[in-house]
Amino acid sequence: MIQCEGLAKAFSRPGARRTETPVAAVQDVSFSAADGQITGLLGPNGAGKSTSLRMLATLVVPDAGNASIDGHNVVTQVEAARRNLGYMPHDAGIYPRLTARENIHYYARLCGLSASVAQQRTGELIEQLAMTSFADRRAAGFSQGQKTKVALGRALVHSPRNLMLDEPTNGLDVMATRGLREIVRNLADRGHCIVFSSHVMQEVSALCDRIAIIAEGRIALADSLPAILSRTGQTDLEDAFVSALGLQPEQDT
Amino acid sequence: MRVSSVLVVMSKEIIDNLRDRQTLFYALLFGPVLLPLLLGGSLAMTFKQLSIDFDTVATLPVRHAERAPELVKFLAGQNVDAVAAPDDPVDAVVSGDAEVVLEIGEHFGEQLRAARPASITLYLDESDKASMRAARRVEALLGLWEQTNNSLRLQHRGLDPTVFDSLDLVTDDVSNDGASGQLLASLLPFLFIVSMTMGGFYLAIDTTAGERERRSLEPLLGLPVARRDIVIGKFGATLAFVALSVLLCAFSVWALFRVFPADLIGGEVRFDAGTVTRALLLALPLAPFIAALLVTVSAWTRSVKEAQTYLGLLMVIPMAPFFALQFLSVRSEVVLMPLPMLSQYLLLERSTLGLPLESLDVLLSVLGTLAASALLVALACALYRRERILA
Numbered sequence: 311m312i313q314c315e316g317l318a319k320a321f322s323r324p325g326a327r328r329t330e331t332p333v334a335a336v337q338d339v340s341f342s343a344a345d346g347q348i349t350g351l352l353g354p355n356g357a358g359k360s361t362s363l364r365m366l367a368t369l370v371v372p373d374a375g376n377a378s379i380d381g382h383n384v385v386t387q388v389e390a391a392r393r394n395l396g397y398m399p400h401d402a403g404i405y406p407r408l409t410a411r412e413n414i415h416y417y418a419r420l421c422g423l424s425a426s427v428a429q430q431r432t433g434e435l436i437e438q439l440a441m442t443s444f445a446d447r448r449a450a451g452f453s454q455g456q457k458t459k460v461a462l463g464r465a466l467v468h469s470p471r472n473l474m475l476d477e478p479t480n481g482l483d484v485m486a487t488r489g490l491r492e493i494v495r496n497l498a499d500r501g502h503c504i505v506f507s508s509h510v511m512q513e514v515s516a517l518c519d520r521i522a523i524i525a526e527g528r529i530a531l532a533d534s535l536p537a538i539l540s541r542t543g544q545t546d547l548e549d550a551f552v553s554a555l556g557l558q559p560e561q562d563t
Numbered sequence: 564m565r566v567s568s569v570l571v572v573m574s575k576e577i578i579d580n581l582r583d584r585q586t587l588f589y590a591l592l593f594g595p596v597l598l599p600l601l602l603g604g605s606l607a608m609t610f611k612q613l614s615i616d617f618d619t620v621a622t623l624p625v626r627h628a629e630r631a632p633e634l635v636k637f638l639a640g641q642n643v644d645a646v647a648a649p650d651d652p653v654d655a656v657v658s659g660d661a662e663v664v665l666e667i668g669e670h671f672g673e674q675l676r677a678a679r680p681a682s683i684t685l686y687l688d689e690s691d692k693a694s695m696r697a698a699r700r701v702e703a704l705l706g707l708w709e710q711t712n713n714s715l716r717l718q719h720r721g722l723d724p725t726v727f728d729s730l731d732l733v734t735d736d737v738s739n740d741g742a743s744g745q746l747l748a749s750l751l752p753f754l755f756i757v758s759m760t761m762g763g764f765y766l767a768i769d770t771t772a773g774e775r776e777r778r779s780l781e782p783l784l785g786l787p788v789a790r791r792d793i794v795i796g797k798f799g800a801t802l803a804f805v806a807l808s809v810l811l812c813a814f815s816v817w818a819l820f821r822v823f824p825a826d827l828i829g830g831e832v833r834f835d836a837g838t839v840t841r842a843l844l845l846a847l848p849l850a851p852f853i854a855a856l857l858v859t860v861s862a863w864t865r866s867v868k869e870a871q872t873y874l875g876l877l878m879v880i881p882m883a884p885f886f887a888l889q890f891l892s893v894r895s896e897v898v899l900m901p902l903p904m905l906s907q908y909l910l911l912e913r914s915t916l917g918l919p920l921e922s923l924d925v926l927l928s929v930l931g932t933l934a935a936s937a938l939l940v941a942l943a944c945a946l947y948r949r950e951r952i953l954a
Binding site: 392416421 | 583774777
């Protein structure tokens, strides 16, 4: 269960003078993601998706608002929040000189698993994510799809109830995207709470149980897909999205 | 601090970087082997070329040796055997077939008997080091022979030869060693410090700026691990490489001076196991300092390229005391002792020259260097706590 209420964050430009006003990346983000569901965070580039997820992942401290992971506050109970959350950042890098297995095993050890438990858990993930064919090869030559699987395995290594994926399908080909969707669907069916950010409408509408539309640092609308369509009076998500942002949908002529 | 997570980070970074050829080259080959070989080796070779061993038997091409049998016999007594000379001495020396050629003048015997200067020619090539070295040996021997003859001539005429010695100059070099020893002694801290810096250079960049650049830092910092533990683990891995490269460097300095004995170099400096071990122990507190410096600077930079630029500039720091001490006459003073690098230069130099060390100086040097290292590690941890580290 991931919840957030009125999150806001402003950054000063790198190298900016102290007098310069910071740029507001996130102004008012509230949504909640339930267990067993996939919640899509849909928004254009620069809407504040990554900053919101970083605040939820305890990496950035919000200027205002509250957020919790399974009831653990992300500012005051950082360690507990992290233990219950798997986070795969946008474009996450893996260690090219380590094998897929070593990459995952490293994170397992860092999460406090003993060497033998870490080894066992790594083996399970390799099987679960269908990585056996490349598990013991060094990651230097991996395809984007293989890298994403390793990064996903890393995020899942401490068996968190909650999982946040920041634009995980970026750079993946069609088959890899389908494979990833299937994995995410399975995880949700097993009761995980999943937050999935994307700017691709089609992907969000195909995969997510609930959708939070974010633009210019604010959540414009958050509901299930049918509810969003009926509330905006549109027939597809793209038009609903445009309408939710307060713009005029394209008219058929 | 959780020791287990520090060790996990440390061992991962060590294994990861052992697979990187660049890191390995600089840690295991450049500082420890190539640098001592280049610097020490070329220095030792120079000294070897300049110094003359009068005990080795050499041959000297002599033209018309039959005109000066006594001289030839004298030279043979001084380990220089006359051999037949080529017909054209100039050509032989120019082409390098002979280092020098001695030619006895036509009237050598008559001139000698008549107590006049006896003419003799030495062909040499001033542009050739080997020729000049051979020439100096021959000149020294000829000078000795001349002096003996002069004394005999004077005594023959009832004069005391010392009448002609109006000065009795005694030079007494009060430094424990000549300038060459001084240079060699300051070379040791230089080698140690440069090899430490080079040894940790790539690992420090790879584990901090490199991690940011390949975007593996963000998921790492999102794990339930204290950032301080991650930084200390990375520092530990860098320290391991820094320490390894200074150990290897000390070993290769020791081995190098087995091959080129230091007495060849004319000084009292002996790079035996004792000297090298003492120097290594004095330099060892610098290992955490240099590791901390490398980690802190690369934690502050945003990319590998930026880190290389800053650390490249930083490479001047280990060299600065070396040049300062070469050109300025800095005396070992207590106030300088807490300064990392400079104090090690001063202490190592004194120790290598065999001068006594004050225990207060050593204590201040160790404490000052360790305190500076701790400060730098704390600074690196603070840099990792900034939100901007992810940007």
